[in-house]
Structure formats: C-alpha cells, structure tokens
Amino acid sequence: MKTFKLIIATLDKILVEEDVLAIYFPTPNGEIGVLTNHATYLTNTLSGEARYIKGNKEKVRLNLVKPGLFFIQDNHARLWICL
Numbered sequence: 001m002k003t004f005k006l007i008i009a010t011l012d013k014i015l016v017e018e019d020v021l022a023i024y025f026p027t028p029n030g031e032i033g034v035l036t037n038h039a040t041y042l043t044n045t046l047s048g049e050a051r052y053i054k055g056n057k058e059k060v061r062l063n064l065v066k067p068g069l070f071f072i073q074d075n076h077a078r079l080w081i082c083l
Contacts (some may be wrong), residue, residue: 001021001036004020004035004036004038005020006052007076009078010064010080011080015048020054020055021024023050023051023079024050025051026050027045027046027070028043034072036075037075038077040072042069043069044068045070049061066081
C-alpha cells in the first residue's frame, strides 16, 4: 500500500516524522480520517485521541492535549499542536 509523509510537531519541535498509511483525529465537525492521495485539506483539530497507521501497519495512538491545525497537500501532511 502507498504511504504519505506525516509530521506531527509543536512550533519548536518535531515529535513524529513517519511514512503512514492513514491518520485519524478529532475536529470540530467530528473525527476525520486521511489516506494517501487525499485532496488538499486544512482544518483545526481538537484535543482528544489521534491514531495513525505506520507503513508497516503498526497502529499508534496519541493523546492530543491541546487543539491544533492539520494540513495535507501532495501526500505531505503536517499536524501542528498548539502548546
């Protein structure tokens, strides 16, 4: 399966940099999931549980303690966490 690059970061530090199959996270409009080749998309995120699936199919859970922003374009995604 094809993957996309995911970076999860604060304003001053990269926390995760992985090739992933999918990411799921809470937004004001409910939970969304993003897969490879997703259309360009920008949304704010809420605190809560985020999950992503690595390229080797390992599942990872994260607790987002603060809201943030998510952006994907051309199979490069970034989730900024506001601290």
